[in-house]
Amino acid sequence: MQHEAFFTLSSYHVALAVVGAIVIVARWLPRLISKREPVAAPLMILFGAGATLLLPGLPVLPDPRQTPLPWELMSELTIIIALFAAGMRIDSLRPWKKWTPTLRMLAIAMPLTIFTVTLLGVGLAGLTVAGAILLGAVLAPTDPVLASDVQVGPPHEGSEHPVRFTLTTEAGLNDGLAFPFVYLGLIVAAEGLNPAAWGLDWVLLDVFYRIILGVVMGWGSGKTLGYVLFSVPKGALLADTSSGVIAFAAVLMCYGLTEIVEGYGFIAVAILGLTLRRIEEEHHFHRRLHDFCESIEDALTALLLVALGSVLPLLLADLSWTHFVVAIVLLAVIRPVSGWIALxxxxxxxxxxxxxxxxxxxxxxxxxxxxxxGNHIEFINEIQLWSLVGLVILLSTILHGFSVGWALDRLAKE
Structure with a gap:
């Protein structure tokens, strides 16, 4: 029997080694000039792109434009965990007045951002109305995963700065609230710009019903989970004996059930975190559960960012100067001005x-x-949309990642 040759290179194993090296270096490198690590996200994207360009023998990941499902499932799971963790971080909901900036960001800044990006998409980027609406909805929410560096700390840390509180609660809630506009883009793509035919159904179903159901399901799931963890059975509470995997399973169940009944699961899991955190508020389980979820979130985020970087050269191949203008105007003008007006x-x-x-x-x-x-309908502008979104994510993580240290220092001085 002839033995296989030693040191036969497997492209899969090489890819594993490269991904591991990228994550370690991206986390370690910033430490050479700072005690923080907030710039890891843009570095993972850039290093992932560099590995693809410099090591052409690596396995090719599915193109999200052609095969969106694995990307959708991976990003969906990451967001679910991040939204629940964001809700868990809030130590105190009161006084209610401190929610005013959050509500104004959700009710004013986000719709204003969607509207202006839609106009920019149609007028400058040459997108269809449906594609421009989708672009606005996709780019309007603050990301609950990558914005964690400027959010409040883990449970029981206290002293929640108003800026951190606003960014945490905004990121926790605006993902679900952007969904009606995603549906609006899908409806316009399928049925045309004829609000008389579908406007009432969109308002009643996609806006009111789905949002209200998401809130109710999240609250009910939080109360039920709190009862299971902290009340029954007496003397052998799960919160005292179990790891966070039970609550993590409940997060998945809450999300799945909410989606089954056509509610917004993103809203449900954020409300689940807020509700559960109000039960036995001083119990050590809350911190353990948060840390457990945060570890899973960090691992999934790292894999997603490196994967995004690996396909970024493909996505950015169709860039034009109008894409750069739209991306820069969004990041430097539309979001800041919309937020300023709202606040x-x-x-x-x-x-x-x-x-x-x-x-x-x-x-x-x-x-x-x-x-x-992309999984629900084929957009005429799908290639342009992916180019624009890929560019915005890259520029956003670079600009925000490399400046967040200043923001943290500024908050620490108050």
Whole structure:
């Protein structure tokens, strides 16, 4: 029997080694100049792209434009965990007045961003109305995964700065609230720009019903899970004896059940985290559960960012100068100005409003929404949409990642 040759290179094993090396280096490299590691996200994307260009023998990941399902499922799971963890981070909901900036960002800044991006998409990028609406919906939400560096800390840390509170709650809720506009883009693509035919159904079903059901399902799941963890059976509570895997399973169940009854699962899991955190607030299980979920989130995020980087050269191959203009205007003008307008007449001072307005990082959520739309209908502008979204994610992670240290220092001085 002839033995196989030693040191036969498997492209799969090489890929594993490369991914591991990229994550380690991206986390370690910033430490040479700073004690923080917030720039890891853009580095993982850039190193992933570099590995693809310099090591052509690596396995080729599926093109999200042709095969969106695996990208949709991976990004969906990451967002679910991030939204639940965001809800768990909030130590105190009161006074209710501190929610004013969050509500204004959700009710004013996000729709204003969607509207202006839609106009820009039609007028400058040459997209169809449906494609432009989808672009606005995809790029409007603050990403709950990549914005974690400027969010509040884990449970029981306390001293939640208003800026951190606003960014945490905005990122936790606006992913679900962007969904009606994703559906709007799908409806316009399928039925045309004729609101008289579908407008009422969209408002009643996609706006009110799905949002309300998401809130109700999240609240009910949180109460039920709290009862299971902290009340029954007496003397052998799961919260005292179990790891976070039970609650993690409940997050998946809450999301799945909410989607089955046509509610917004993203809203449900965020409300689940907020509700569960209010039960036995001082119990050590909350911190353990948060840390457990955060570890899973970090691992999935790292894999997704490296994977995104590996396909980025493919996605950016069709870029034009109009794409750069749209991306820069969104990041430097539309989001900051929309946020600033929304935060006028709030208790946040000038510098706090500036930080909240600027730090609307785009990332994993944008990938999910675009994959979701691509799985449901074929858009005429799909190639342009992916080029634009890929460019915005790259620029957003670079600009926000490399400047977030300044923002953290600015908050620490107050």
């Amino acid at each position: 006028l007449r709030t208790d946040l001072d000038f510098r706090d409003r500036a930080v909240v307005s600027v730090y609307g990082v785009r990332g994993i959520g944008s990938i999910y929404y675009l994959c979701y739309a």
